[in-house]
Amino acid sequence: MKGITLWGYVVxxxxxxxxxxxxxxxxxxxxxxxxMDYIGR
Known part of the structure; x- marks a missing residue:
């Protein structure tokens, strides 16, 4: 995985x-x- 882009994360x-x-x-x-499971945390 190279990265994840988020445009906000709180509902x-x-x-x-x-x-x-x-x-x-x-x-x-x-x-x-x-x-979190995907990135191993």
Whole structure:
């Protein structure tokens, strides 16, 4: 992997509604869990 580009990651603070990797309270969404597994963290 060369890199990942994000345009915001908190639900409600991204440029597309319904997207984001974490909830505003810091709880990870399934996409964040997948991403962390993918990069080995």
């Amino acid at each position: 409600g603070s991204t440029w597309v509604n319904g997207t984001g990797l974490i909830q505003s309270n810091g709880t990870p969404r399934p996409a964040m869990n997948w991403l």
